Amino acid sequence: MSKNVASKIGNGISPEQFIAGMTKNKEQFISWKEKFQWPSEEDKAFYESLNNRDDLRCLIVMADWCGDAVRNIPVVFNVLENSGIPIDVLIMEDHLDTIDQFLTYGGRSIPIVIIADTGGVVLGQWGPRPKHVQEVMAQFKATNPDREAADYAERMAVVRAGIMAQYGEGTGYQTHIVTELREVLESV
Numbered sequence: 001m002s003k004n005v006a007s008k009i010g011n012g013i014s015p016e017q018f019i020a021g022m023t024k025n026k027e028q029f030i031s032w033k034e035k036f037q038w039p040s041e042e043d044k045a046f047y048e049s050l051n052n053r054d055d056l057r058c059l060i061v062m063a064d065w066c067g068d069a070v071r072n073i074p075v076v077f078n079v080l081e082n083s084g085i086p087i088d089v090l091i092m093e094d095h096l097d098t099i100d101q102f103l104t105y106g107g108r109s110i111p112i113v114i115i116a117d118t119g120g121v122v123l124g125q126w127g128p129r130p131k132h133v134q135e136v137m138a139q140f141k142a143t144n145p146d147r148e149a150a151d152y153a154e155r156m157a158v159v160r161a162g163i164m165a166q167y168g169e170g171t172g173y174q175t176h177i178v179t180e181l182r183e184v185l186e187s188v
Helices: 015-021 026-035 041-052 067-081 131-143 152-167 173-186
Strands: 056-062 087-091 112-117 122-126
Touching (some): 015 026, 041 173, 056 067, 067 173, 122 173, 131 173
Parallel strands (some): 056 087
């Protein structure tokens, strides 16, 4: 059965409301948003071409305490501003029923960007992080299935450091988000 988010369309907050209401990581979020640059004119033109479509909606499940949301969603906001696709931000803690439809390795990982049609049928999704960054977590989860293991937290700390290394120091990772989200949108 396909996923449907019709009841959530129009019931989130706008990107502007999200930013205005941030109580954590606001300066970092805004800084990443301001540092965004289009990887290519072709990418920019693709997102602008979506202004001709009125059949798409975007829901983003996230929270301001999440480091991945702080890094990744400024890119998503920037590219979708050019697309004309309406965005509803859903704060995870207020929308557990939604995030529970989009679990990552059985857990609530955010942000999750959901692309749906106007009837709420989910057409595609992206997140919680770029594939090259997520690969570190994928390898860990494949070899460490027992969350109750005595050294799980210690090993998870190493994974988090690996994730940060994959993001790197600058904005290079943002190109991956632009490309991966474009791939999702090209498929709908």
